[in-house]
Structure formats: C-alpha cells, structure tokens
Amino acid sequence: MLAADLAFLAALAVMIGANLYFAPKVGGRIAMQWGFDGKPTWYAPKRVAMWGMVALALMVRLLIYFAMTYTPERVHGPEIGLLLASIIIAAVHIGILAVAARKP
16 A cells, blocks of 8 residues: 555545535535636536546545556556545535535
8 A cells, every 4th residue: 555545545534524524515416617707617416526536536546556557667666546536526516515505
C-alpha cells in the first residue's frame, strides 16, 4: 500500500460523507459542467452525479494500480499522481454538490 493510499481513502470517505450530507439538499438533477457564461451546459441525474464521481475515483486508483503492476518501468511518481487525483476529484465533487445545494 502506498502512503498516498491513505489520502485516497480519506478523500473517498469525504466524498461518500458529502453524498450522504447533500443528498436531501439537492434536486433531481445536478449541473455537471458550466460554460464561459457561467450557466450549466449539461445536467446529470442525482444518483449518477453523486455516485459517479466516487466510481471515477475508484477507476483512477484501479488504473494506477494496473499501471504499477503490469508496466512498472513506465510508471514514475505514482504517489504524487494518486495524491493529486484524490484531492482534485474530492474538491471538485464537493464544490459541485455545494453549488447544487444552493440552487432552488
């Protein structure tokens, strides 16, 4: 287990906690991307938006694991990559949920 896996597990726990906290506060659809004018360009169903980000984080970790296992000579700095991915995905997820919770 990499030391960055602890940060990954913490980020995963924070994302799951955010899902449980924000679930009753958001509507049936959540804006997932915004244009340059600040308006949403597309929406996702609530469950897909909330749990899809958790699935994305798990897929990124799985991809890093497979790269380290099957092509270790091509992997350089997996810890910093995993750490940054964990922080960025969790921060974006919480930001999207916070914005969705403020919308009427």
